[in-house]
Amino acid sequence: MNRAFFARDVVTVARALIGVTLTIDGVGGTIVETEAYDAGDPASHSFSGPGVRNAAMFGPAGAAYVYRIYGLHHCLNVTCGDGAAVLIRALAPTNGVEVMRARRATMQPEALLCAGPGRLCKALGVDRSLNGAPLDAPPFAWRERVAEPPIAAGPRIGITRAADVPWRFVLPGSPSLSRTTPSSRI
DNA sequence: CTATTGATGTTCT
DNA sequence: GAACATCAATAGA
Numbered sequence: 261m262n263r264a265f266f267a268r269d270v271v272t273v274a275r276a277l278i279g280v281t282l283t284i285d286g287v288g289g290t291i292v293e294t295e296a297y298d299a300g301d302p303a304s305h306s307f308s309g310p311g312v313r314n315a316a317m318f319g320p321a322g323a324a325y326v327y328r329i330y331g332l333h334h335c336l337n338v339t340c341g342d343g344a345a346v347l348i349r350a351l352a353p354t355n356g357v358e359v360m361r362a363r364r365a366t367m368q369p370e371a372l373l374c375a376g377p378g379r380l381c382k383a384l385g386v387d388r389s390l391n392g393a394p395l396d397a398p399p400f401a402w403r404e405r406v407a408e409p410p411i412a413a414g415p416r417i418g419i420t421r422a423a424d425v426p427w428r429f430v431l432p433g434s435p436s437l438s439r440t441t442p443s444s445r446i
Numbered sequence: 447c448t449a450t451t452g453a454t455g456t457t458c459t
Numbered sequence: 460g461a462a463c464a465t466c467a468a469t470a471g472a
Contacts, residue, residue, distance in 0.1 A: 295464070303464075313457065331454030333465050347464060366467070378465045418464050438465095 261402030263322035270296045270344035279405035287356030292434040299343030302421035306343035316392045326391040333378030352436040376438040
């Protein structure tokens with residue numbers, strides 16, 4: 261996984277990441293849920309131009325953009341250049357499951373350890389010390405998918421502006437999605 | 447199953 | 460002050 265992978269259209273990158281395996285210091289799994297945000301998008305942190313928090317979004321493609329949300333949690337994005345980024349919302353744990361379990365306070369079924377952006381950052385040990393870090397170097401490691409998996413699209417979660425734009429991408433039926441109830445599963 | 451609420455830091459207006 | 464790309468616990472149907 262090189263930097264050119266991330267320097268493409270943000271929706272293309274968001275779809276290309278489904279099925280890819282990401283580990284941080286050897287802990288991680290297969291990405292099953294992403295969301296795309298770009299500079300012309302009212303829901304994006306970059307919509308109002310560069311600021312203190314979103315500086316990484318305006319840097320080169322292929323860097324991490326990590327921010328604190330609701331005062332309690334972190335969210336991990338990959339930058340695609342020009343104010344665009346992909347939010348990594350969920351992955352299916354494959355590596356370092358016991359480490360993740362130890363980091364997460366409450367006991368969870370394995371499939372739910374990284375089922376949501378805040379949970380994922382907690383389980384992988386992501387915080388703002390990784391903000392702006394290059395993705396093609398340790399502690400990040402990637403394993404590309406063998407074949408293109410099925411991908412479903414739907415509206416993004418937890419936003420108020422541009423709430424109808426279908427830029428959330430999932431591996432259909434995965435038990436590790438951030439919304440797993442039958443009524444809200446894509 | 448759904449709906450609601452409390453916890454809590456940073457950024458922007 | 461208000462808003463916020465969330466989570467876990469709780470109560471009710």
